[in-house]
Amino acid sequence: MDTKILTKNFGLKDSHLLSVYESTGGYQNLKKLFGMQPGDVIEEVKKSGLRGRGGAGFPTGLKWSFVPKDSPKPKYLCVNADESEPGTFKDRYLLELDPHRLIEGMIICSYAIDCHNAYVYIRGEFVYPKVQLEKAIEEAYQKGYLGKNILGSGFDLEITVHRGAGAYICGEETALLNSLEGKRGQPRLKPPFPAVVGLFACPTVVNNVETISALPYVLENGADAYRQFGTEKSPGTKMFSVSGHVNRPGNFEIPLGYPLKKLIMEDAGGIKDGKALKAVIPGGSSVPVLTAEEAMDVNLDYESLQEKGTMLGSGGVIVMDETTCMVKALTNLAHFYSHESCGQCSPCREGTGWAHKILQRMLGGEGRANDIDELNRIADNMAGKTICVLADALAMPIWSYLKKFRSEFEALCRS
Amino acid sequence: MSFTFNDENKKKFDAILARYPEKQAAMLPALWLAQEQNEWISPEAMEYVASLLGLTPAKVYEVASFYTMFNLEPIGKYHFQVCRTLSCQLCGSEDITKYLKEKLGIQKLGDKSQDGRFTLSEVECLGSCGTAPMLQLNDDYHEDLTPQKLDELIASLK
Incomplete structure (x- = not known):
């Protein structure tokens, strides 16, 4: 069975062009979409079991269903293209090689949640992916897949690409919203969740590029087809x-x-x-x-x-x-999280900084007997004690490296 | 030294404003335009952006100073940004930085070369871990780096 849904066009010449995407069946299901009730689209996505691919794995259809239907406020979709988690470089290729899949996915999600203004928040460093995406959006406007009264359906959708400017934390969905609103990218206290009070204080869905790019397949082939892939609890x-x-x-x-x-x-x-x-x-x-x-x-x-x-x-x-020094690897990550902490919560701002300083000292040959305990204590005081999970994102590596590779750390700590 | 958008950027800014229901959302796009026009964002540029958005200059500075890509001081014409995060480090990014320091004659990261043409920085994960080690030179990514590739890259710069 061919298991390529998201990347099936990656090998095609000029896969980023609208004509190529259309030739593989792209945008052909929009007529079907506009014939459906928005609620049925949400149900189908729920049934597919698609979960958020940005990191948290929250069920996508369920997230959409939290958007209040009776709200008089406009609803927004923000696509999270702020790909910054070290080791992750998938969204970049989806944007460069198949931007129309994302655009079609955005139309599907927007229709389901009654959104008419969608944004793609893309990390500032992704200049080339942004150019590719903007060209694709322009093509889609010209072909009538975006804009007013799409394919005569009466449904309107505008898409705007919003460029970030270098801040890992803006991948956190509420930091992303603040950044898009023209503020510092600092996460918000939740609740209220973005589905109720999101962008410009309106109901908002924030979904990762990969999540949205899976939607055209789900719409075309149905939830059951999507569930052929993967496991019962983790489909797709x-x-x-x-x-x-x-x-x-x-x-x-x-x-x-x-x-x-x-x-x-x-x-x-x-x-x-x-x-x-x-x-x-x-x-x-x-x-x-x-x-x-x-x-x-x-x-x-x-x-x-x-x-x-x-x-x-x-x-x-x-x-x-086998040649990797795990102390050095953890020090590298501590540097990362310390640099990227937005600074609003003390346990994170101070904890990531102290963890990095201690690890740096250990690496420099000045480790102390109580450093391992101290690092664990710092991690204990970070995780779960802050507005967002950036603190946890360093606490989890600290605990696991110290537990699983303890002897390497001990060797650098004088008794 | 006052700052205003040139005619092209004025038009671009007006088009940007129309995409958002609230003016302040045009903050990052406006700062990008300012940086593209002037290569860095001067205090005067921040005052100008503040006047366009109906905000205080302090508010604009508060935002501009949060994001690492906004240059609040002039930098070299060519900005080498070597990715230093884990996957790149595992694949030799430290050697890349060391090589560039020697080649460009830059002692301290963040500094400019003596002739002012080059700035060398280390940055956090650029989302290009599969082609490590890598760097960003101005807008472009350069991947799977070797000393030879760096020589060629530097030689190609006017």
Whole structure:
């Protein structure tokens, strides 16, 4: 069975062009869409079991159903293209190689939630993907797939691309909304959730690029067809970005439930230079690390990874071989989260900074006997104590690296 | 040294305003236009953006200073930004930075070369981990870097 839904056009020449997308059936189901009741679209997406592919894995149809139908306020869709989770580089390729799939997905979601103004918030560094997307949007306007009265349906939709300016935290959905509103990208307290009070204080759905790009398939083939892929609880396909010490790094679209071992050892060509595997981060840098043994015995679906004490996250798989210094790897991540903390919550602003300083000192040969306890204590005081989960995103690596690779840290701490 | 948008950017700004129900949402787009026009965002440019959006200059500074891509000081014509985060580090980004420091004659990250043409920085994950090590030079990504590729890249710059 061909398992390519999101990436099926990646190999085609000029896959980013409207004519190529149309030639593979793209936009052909909009007539069907406009013949459906919005509520039925939401039901179909619910039935498909599609979950948010940005990291949190929240059921997509359910998220949409929280948008109040009787609200007199305008509703908004914000597509999260602020791809910044270290190890993740899938949305970039979806934007560059198949932007029309995203646009069609946005039309589907907008119709379902009664949105007429949708935004794509794209990270500032993605200049080329932004150009590709804007050209595609222009093409779609010219062809009448966007704008007023799309295909005579009476449905209007405007899409605007909004460029970020360098801040990891803007991938957090409420920080994204603040940034789009022209403010500092600092997360908001929840509740209220964006579905009720979101962009410009109106009901808003924020969905990842990959999530939205899966919608044209679901609409065309139905929820049951989508559920052929993946497992009962984790249906569908997902893109995994593999990087680090492998022979063939890259993006791989696989059905959920696929063995991580197969992804690394076969699809990504195995470990570079014939070295042994030491550790794998399976879902972007913020999820708990797996030892080689754990990684070779787990499937890539939400439940299997949870059983192993980690998460599927964004699907950013970072592979580390036997030569990797785990203290250095954790120090690198602590630097990242310390740099990217927005600074509004003390446990995160101070905790990420202190963790980085201690790790830096350890790496420099000045480790102290109580440093490991101190790092664990800092992580305990970060996780769950802040407005958003950036603090947790460093606490989880700290706990897991210290637990699973403790001897490497101890070797750097004087007793 | 006052700042105003040139005619082209004035038009672009008006078109941007029409895309949002609230003026302040045009903040990041306006700051981008200012930076594109002047290569950096001066205090005068922030005052100008403030006047366009009906905000205080302090409010604009508060936002501009939050985002790493807004240059609040002039930088070199060519800005090398080497990705330093985990996947790139595993694949040798430290060597890339070291090589560039020597090649461009830059002692400290964030500084300009003596002739003022180059700025060298390290930045966090650029979402290009599968082609590590990599860097962003102005708008463009350069991937799967080697010293030889860096030599060619530098030689190609006018």
